[in-house]
Amino acid sequence: KAGVTQTPRYLIKTRGQQVTLSCSPISGHRSVSWYQQTPGQGLQFLFEYFSETQRNKGNFPGRFSGRQFSNSRSEMNVSTLELGDSALYLCASSLERESQGSYFGPGTRLTVT
């Protein structure tokens, strides 16, 4: 069974631009969560989607948004990029919810210049 895939793997953007990251969960998994990982803040939960609905949301500004499609694939969008948004963005999928443990993708390394 294929694992969680994320595209692109690396991205360089300029301050003020916006970016869209994509995640394809493991087949049959309906829950997709997004995380931001930085050396300073560690791993922080962004949001979780289940059956195309945002079910949980972390403490991030409204510039961070996401959505999930009927095939469970998910995208996250960051608008008006700031230098502090440079991070590894990880997507994780699970069968029903995070409490079952998640399978993570390799991440998208976003650099904002």
Place this chain on the structure above:
Amino acid sequence: AQSVTQLGSHVSVSEGALVLLRCNYSSSVPPYLFWYVQYPNQGLQLLLKYTSAATLVKGINGFEAEFKKSETSFHLTKPSAHMSDAAEYFCAVTPSGGSYIPTFGRGTSLIVHP
């Protein structure tokens, strides 16, 4: 509210020695607890999870962890370290009720010397 504390940002062991990575948590409701491993330039891989069944949980790659409610701990152990165990390890807690937003510890880097 919940929090996770991993004692020691770096742990260094010799190959063949016992691995002990410490994790203490606080949670207002009974938690689910997890250990993940992250190798360089990769995402996280689930090692094991505690979801209120047996307190001693066995995971992949020879790792195990024991849930001790009285000590609010969930330490990760492995009897004999291999060079391939060198990686970053994360402890995480999710409440068993209400919102399932997970909280991760800051991570412990395991260094294995030959």
